[in-house]
Amino acid sequence: MLMLMSLPFLAWVIIFKYVPLWGWTIAFQKYRLGRDIFDQAWTGLDNFKFLFQEQQFYLVLRNTLVMSSINLVLGFVTAIVLALLLNELRRIYFKRTVQTISYLPHFISWVVAANIVQTALAPEGIFNVLLLQFNMIDKPILWLGVGEYFWGILGVTEIWKNVGWNTIIYLAAITTIDPTQYEAAQIDGASRLQRMWHITLPGMKPVIVILLIMNLGHILESGFEPQYLLGNGMNVEYSENLDIFVLKYGIQMNNYGLATAAGMFKTVVSFIFLIVANNLAKRLGESRLY
Numbered sequence: 001m002l003m004l005m006s007l008p009f010l011a012w013v014i015i016f017k018y019v020p021l022w023g024w025t026i027a028f029q030k031y032r033l034g035r036d037i038f039d040q041a042w043t044g045l046d047n048f049k050f051l052f053q054e055q056q057f058y059l060v061l062r063n064t065l066v067m068s069s070i071n072l073v074l075g076f077v078t079a080i081v082l083a084l085l086l087n088e089l090r091r092i093y094f095k096r097t098v099q100t101i102s103y104l105p106h107f108i109s110w111v112v113a114a115n116i117v118q119t120a121l122a123p124e125g126i127f128n129v130l131l132l133q134f135n136m137i138d139k140p141i142l143w144l145g146v147g148e149y150f151w152g153i154l155g156v157t158e159i160w161k162n163v164g165w166n167t168i169i170y171l172a173a174i175t176t177i178d179p180t181q182y183e184a185a186q187i188d189g190a191s192r193l194q195r196m197w198h199i200t201l202p203g204m205k206p207v208i209v210i211l212l213i214m215n216l217g218h219i220l221e222s223g224f225e226p227q228y229l230l231g232n233g234m235n236v237e238y239s240e241n242l243d244i245f246v247l248k249y250g251i252q253m254n255n256y257g258l259a260t261a262a263g264m265f266k267t268v269v270s271f272i273f274l275i276v277a278n279n280l281a282k283r284l285g286e287s288r289l290y
Contacts, residue, residue, distance in 0.1 A: 023260065024260060024264055026040075026256055026257055026260040027047055027048070027257055027260040027261040027263075027264050028042060028043060028044060028045070028047070028257070029041060029042055029043060029257050030042075030043050030046075030257055031256040031257050031260075032254075033254070033256075043257065046257075047257040047258050047260070047261040048261050048265075050258065051258060051261050051262060051265065054249075056245065056249070057245065057262070059237065059240070060240050060241055060242050060244070060245040061242065063222075063237075063238060063239070063240060063241050064220055064222045064241040064242045065219070065220070065222075066151055067151060067154055067155075067222040067223070067227070067241060068218075068219050068220065068221065068222040069219075070151055070152075070154070070155040070158075071154075071155060071158050071222065071223070072215055072216075072219070074155050074158070074159055075158065075159065075162065075163070075166055075215075076208070076211075076212070076215075078159050078163045078166075079163055079166035079167045079170060080170055080201075080204070080208065082102065082163055082164070082167045083167040083170035083171050083174065083204075084196050084200060084201075086098060086099060086167065086171060087171065087174050087200065088192060088196070099164065099167075101164075102163060102164025102167070103164040103165055103168075104164070105160055105161045105162075105164065106161060106162055106164060106165035108161065110161075110225035110226055110229060111225075111229065113157070113161055113226075114225070114226060114229035114230050117153070117157050117230060118144065118230070121143040121144055121153065122142075123140035123141070123142055124140065127143070128140040128141060142234075144230060144232060144234070144235060145232070145234040145235065146234070146235065147234065147235040147236075147237050147238040147239070148238065149235075150230070150231075150235045150238040150239050151238060153230070154226055154227070154230065154239075157226060157230070158223075158226070169207060169211070170204055170207065170208075173203065173204045173206075173207040174200060174203065174204060176203070177199065177200065177203035181199050181203075182195055182199060185198070185199060205286075205287075206286070206287035207287075209281055209286045209287045209288070210287050210288070210289065212277070213274065213277045213278050213281055213288065213289055214274075214289070216273045216274060216276075216277040217270050217271070217273055217274030217277070218270060219269070219270060219273050220242060220266040220269055220270050221266075221270070222241050222242075222243075223241070223243070224241075224243040224244065224247075227239050227240070227241050227243070227244055228244055228247075231244070242262060242266055245262060246259045246262045246263060247259075250262060274289075278290065
């Protein structure tokens with residue numbers, strides 16, 4: 001019965017994930033719209049050569065890796081800490097209120113979220129007003145106009161928007177821990193902090209490792225909408241990532257071969273990260289995908 005239930009999902013994966021891989025042939029062509037895929041000019045590895053010789057590619061690769069790493073580290077730490085704190089709340093009404101408030105930003109469109117961030121960080125926005133009020137700055141700062149600030153702004157924005165949603169799976173993992181362990185630890189005189197450190201965190205460890213492996217498989221997926229919406233000409237050297245590079249220098253310039261080559265590069269690197277992370281977890285005796 002379980003195998004039969006998995007068939008629709010298997011069909012979805014084949015149709016939408018594996019069949020489109022045929023389109024990778026575009027990376028080896030000088031592809032032009034309106035022509036049959038077999039009627040294109042084949043260029044071999046020219047698109048890949050151009051990609052790896054393009055200085056802008058290495059800039060966006062740096063930005064992608066840095067933004068992904070920031071999102072990965074901050075996302076894991078904040079979600080785990082919030083899950084631990086929520087688990088310690090004893091008043092159900094207050095706990096559900098905090099959960100609801102932390103979940104809500106996840107359901108806000110990135111268009112709306114980006115406008116909120118832009119308004120808050122504007123020269124006359126609430127952030128500058130508070131900093132001026134507490135004499136922390138002498139004059140308003142155009143935060144999104146300074147490239148060096150972009151990675152930090154993006155990291156904080158990602159946390160605000162997704163931390164509540166990311167805690168759900170950790171809270172689910174906590175519910176699987178045997179309550180008698182907490183009772184025994186409490187009888188032995190363990191404090192709340194000690195119970196969190198020696199019982200809750202080890203109980204969450206298998207889920208944390210699995211999610212870490214899966215997220216490493218998306219290390220080059222730093223996002224598109226927040227970078228596209230918050231980026232501008234003043235911070236472009238820090239906000240432009242691989243996805244925007246594909247859009248700007250590939251699709252918008254009708255260079256579909258280059259866009260596909262960049263997409264292939266991202267997929268192959270992500271696949272390598274996934275395999276390495278899974279094998280490393282296997283060697284360390286931790287939970288793994290396979």
